[in-house]
Amino acid sequence: MARKLAFINYKGGVGKTSLIVNVAACLAKLGKRVLLFDFDTQSNASIWLLRLERWNKINSTGEGAVFSIFYPGKAKLKDIIVKDVIAGKAGEKLLPGLDLIPTTFNLVDLESEYEGDPRKPPYLLLNEQLRELEPNYDFVLFDCPPNILRASQCGVFSANEVYVPSNPDALSLIGFTLLVEKLHKFHQLTASFRTAEMGTPAAVQGIIFNSIKSGVDNEVPKMRMQLRMNQYKAQRRVAATAKLFETQIRDATIVRRAVALGLPVILVGQETEETDNVLNDYRRLAQEIIKHGEIL
């Protein structure tokens, strides 16, 4: 069965999208079959991987966007997968194995306009359709916005593991704290909908530090995060296996440039020390996530 991972923090700009896109690419490069869901209405992951021209086509009609599956009689999840999403100028596949469920700006309307069966909220509808696709993948990854509203719930309900991208600062700690509280409430509210085959409700498995600047001492904020993690473990609010990930992603300008190039760092192909270093961070992180799966 596919491992299903949500990347979420109640704080924006911590690197959720950069981490998930680059980890997804490294996993695909290792031969894993990866399905990446973009559940953030800002559409950053979709614009990055499809590039503007292809994404604009979806955004202007709404056809092929994840929003369309939530309306009766409209699209099915299996029909909107963009297979091997990263393509070159002539349409050639640059990274086989990385598929995308894209989003567009209209996903925001899901928060106020859901007209489907009230007994089947969006997260259940999505879960039902995802189950048919799961056998085709090793990893299903959900890029979530910094909240647990309807769109995000779709990722959080179907995932079994939660990873929390963080910066070593006080605001990320607040974001983590809020996330754990809201996650707990969401699981309580949805417990009656869960069946054994869905697996365990998504629990925090890891904090991943991102944008680490060299020469800056991060020991105090990291220690605070570790203390909070220990408290939550004692209260069973996070998984017993949860940890601060050893791999940290350093701050590197190539990460920002990669977005403009429409490529994950692994495909940027610039051999500079900075690119090599941060690429090795992403590779190590992908390996650490694979390894973490062995103890779950």
Ligand SMILES: Nc1ncnc2c1ncn2[C@@H]1O[C@H](COP(=O)(O)OP(=O)(O)O)[C@@H](O)[C@H]1O
């Ligand atoms: N390791 C990094 N080094 C440098 N810039 C980064 C790094 N990770 C993310 N960024 C930049 O920080 C900004 C926020 O990252 P993003 O992944 O969009 O965060 P989120 O999805 O949490 O809002 C983006 O401009 C992104 O390019």
Ligand SMILES: [Mg+2]
């Ligand atoms: Mg994002």
